[in-house]
Amino acid sequence: DQSDAFFTVWEVLLSTLQEDPTFVDTTILASPTSTAHQTLNWMANSNHPDLTSMIAEDAQANVTRLLEYYAVVSIYYSLDGAKWNDKMGFLSDADVCDWHSSSGGVTCDNGHVVEVALGDRYMRGTLDPALYHLSHLEKWSMDMKYNYFRWFRGSIFSHIGMLSMLSELTLVHLRLRGAFPSELYQLTQLTHLDLxxxxxxxxxxxxxxxLT
Structure with a gap:
């Protein structure tokens, strides 16, 4: 049985997640190995100071911050974070804004995640589309030269327009194929692109x- 906190987190996030095109079937929660299950389980049961406070005070009022934690923790679980050379502070007791090191990680501004940089060796798995819930994201960079990596279902670019504040996008050594992605034209704030x-x-x- 899951804790009350698990379902509190899920119920608050569910109404938001169901309204966007990256939402996945809730039946995946039945699988303890799914990224969604592992992420929600950690959020509910890790006793992380920030999460515990948000859930206890008013989870609904903190839905944006909860979504940011959900997105970043999903990166960790979907890319086998336990085996990263440098975990960059992911899943530590520090605020999510402090989950970074010289290898990359998360950067915040005014309490919201504005940059995600991933380039550590031995990342492997399938990136979860929860990344698109970082509604304040301005910079996203990934260099997967030394990693074993796959994109989530479909194209990485299918829903990239959700990142409406994105100004810098660097996706190198990802073995992307096909025509130049027209979805990038939705990023009206984009000033730097490296593919x-x-x-x-x-x-x-x-x-x-x-593109500007």
């Missing part, structure tokens, strides 16, 4: 001029 060492084919479309 080096991938395998895109064809000509760059004229619409790329939409």
């Amino acid at each position: 080096a060492s991938n395998g895109f084919a064809g000509r760059l479309p004229s619409e790329i001029a939409r």
Whole structure:
């Protein structure tokens, strides 16, 4: 049986998660090895000071912050964080804004996650689409040269428009294939784009001029 806190966290997040296109079937919660289950279980039972306080005070009022924790913790579990060379403070008792090291991690501004940088060796797995719940994200960088990595279901770019504040995007050595992703045109704040060492084919479309 799960703790009351587990279901408190899930019920608060559920109403938000169900309204976006990356939502996955709730039946995955029945699997202890699923990223969603592991993430929610950690959030509910880790006794993390910040999470404990938010859940006890008013989980609904703190839904944005809870979603940020959910997204970042999902990165850890979906990419086999227990085996990272440098865990960058992930899952520590520190605030999520302090989950970083010289290898990368999370950076915040005004209490919200604005940057995620991942490049540690031995990341492996399938990145969870919960990343798209970082609604304040401005910078996202991943260098997967020395990792065993797959994207989540479908294209990485399918829902990237949800990151409406994204201004810098660096995705290198990810073995991406196909035509240049038109979904990037939705990122109206984008000023820096690096997709080096991938395998895109064809000509760059004229619409790329939409990017600032």
